[in-house]
Amino acid sequence: MRRSARxxxxxxxxxxxxxxxxAGLRGLPPFQQYRGPYGYVLNAISVPQRGIxxxxxxxxxxxxxxxxxxxxxxxxxxxxGVVALLRRLAGETRPAQxxxxxxxxxxxTSDATRVFTLTLVGMVTLFGLYIVSHGQISPGGGxxxxxxxxxxxxxxxxxxxxxxxxxxxxTRLVEPAEALGAAGYAFIGLAAMALGFxxxxxxxPQVGPGTVISGGTVALIDATVGLEVAAGFVxxxxxxxxxxxxxxxxx
Amino acid sequence: xLFMQGLILTMVAGAGAAVVFTRDPLKQALAIxxxxxxxxxxxxxxxxxxxxxxxxxxGAVALxxxxxxxxxxxxxxxxxRRRKEATERGR
Numbered sequence: 001m002r003r004s005a006r007x008x009x010x011x012x013x014x015x016x017x018x019x020x021x022x023a024g025l026r027g028l029p030p031f032q033q034y035r036g037p038y039g040y041v042l043n044a045i046s047v048p049q050r051g052i053x054x055x056x057x058x059x060x061x062x063x064x065x066x067x068x069x070x071x072x073x074x075x076x077x078x079x080x081g082v083v084a085l086l087r088r089l090a091g092e093t094r095p096a097q098x099x100x101x102x103x104x105x106x107x108x109t110s111d112a113t114r115v116f117t118l119t120l121v122g123m124v125t126l127f128g129l130y131i132v133s134h135g136q137i138s139p140g141g142g143x144x145x146x147x148x149x150x151x152x153x154x155x156x157x158x159x160x161x162x163x164x165x166x167x168x169x170x171t172r173l174v175e176p177a178e179a180l181g182a183a184g185y186a187f188i189g190l191a192a193m194a195l196g197f198x199x200x201x202x203x204x205p206q207v208g209p210g211t212v213i214s215g216g217t218v219a220l221i222d223a224t225v226g227l228e229v230a231a232g233f234v235x236x237x238x239x240x241x242x243x244x245x246x247x248x249x250x251x
Numbered sequence: 252x253l254f255m256q257g258l259i260l261t262m263v264a265g266a267g268a269a270v271v272f273t274r275d276p277l278k279q280a281l282a283i284x285x286x287x288x289x290x291x292x293x294x295x296x297x298x299x300x301x302x303x304x305x306x307x308x309x310g311a312v313a314l315x316x317x318x319x320x321x322x323x324x325x326x327x328x329x330x331x332r333r334r335k336e337a338t339e340r341g342r
Contacts, residue, residue: 056301131304139300147308154316233313240320 109160146229181228
C-alpha cells in the first residue's frame with residue numbers, strides 16, 4: 001500500500017480507537033475513589049485472622065495463594081526456557097569470544113568501582129534477607145527480596161572479580177536452589193492437605209502481628225519464593241554471561 | 252500529594268515517549284532504565300510500595316541488563332558474519 005493510501009486508513013483507525021478509549025475512560029470510577037468491597041474486607045480481617053500487617057502479602061500468599069503459585073511458576077518456566085535455549089549442546093563448539101564489544105578497548109575495573117561495589121555486597125545481601133523475612137510485617141516479601149538478593153552476585157561481577165562470581169553463581173549450586181524454592185511452595189500446600197486441610201491452607205498456629213514468625217505459612221512461603229526468585233535471576237545472569245566469562249581470567 | 256502524582260505521571264509519560272523515540276538500542280536501554288525508576292516512584296506515590304520495590308530491581312536493573320547483554324551478543328554475531336563474508340570474497 002502506498003503512503004498516501006496508508007495515512008487515511010491510520011486516521012480512521014486512530015479516530016475509532018480514541019473514541020472507544022475515551023468512552024471507556026468515562027466509565028471508570030474517579031481517581032482515588034475505591035468502590036469494591038473486597039479491599040475493605042481484606043483490610044478488616046487480615047490482622048485479626050492472620051496476624052499479617054502487610055495486606056498485600058496476606059492476599060498473595062494466603063487468601064489467593066494458589067494464583068501466586070501459578071505466577072511463580074511463570075518465572076520458573078521462563079528461566080528454564082532461557083537456559084534451554086542458550087545451553088551448550090554436547091559436541092557444540094563456539095568460536096573464541098572476544099571479551100569486549102567490537103571496537104572498544106578492554107577496560108580494567110577501577111579501584112573506586114571495586115571498593116564501592118564490594119562494600120555494597122554485604123549490605124545488599126542483608127537488605128534482601130530483611131525484605132524476604134519481613135514480607136508479613138512491611139512492604140516486601142519473597143519476590144521483591146529475591147530480586148534484591150540476586151543483585152549481590154551481580155555486584156561481585158561488576159567489581160571485576162569474575163572468579164568469585166563464577167564460584168558464587170555456579171549452576172551446580174544455583175540450579176538445585178531454584179528447584180528447591182519452586183518445590184517448597186508446592187510442598188507447603190501439600191503439607192496442609194496431608195494434615196486434612198485444603199491446598200495451601202494456613203495451618204500454622206497464628207502468632208500476633210509484628211514478628212518474623214507471624215503470619216503462619218506466609219512467612220515460610222516468602223522464604224521459598226525468595227530462594228526461587230533469587231536463584232532464578234542469578235541463573236539467568238550466569239546463562240547470559242557464561243560465554244563472556246568462559247575466556248576471562250581472574251585477577 | 253495530588254500535585255506530586257500529576258508531576259510524576261507527566262514525567263512517566265515523557266520518559267515513555269523518550270524510550271520510543273530513542274533509535275539507538277544502546278541509548279534505549281539506558282532510557283528504559285530511567286523510565287523504570289520513574290515508574291517505581293509513581294507506584295510508590297500511588298501507595299503501592301510492594302509493587303514499587305520489585306519495579307526498582309526488575310525495571311531499572313534486570314531488564315536494561317538483559318537488553319545490554321542481548322545487544323552485545325547480536326553485535327558480535329553480526330561482526331563475525333561480516334568477517335566471514337569478507338574472507339570468502341577475498342578467496
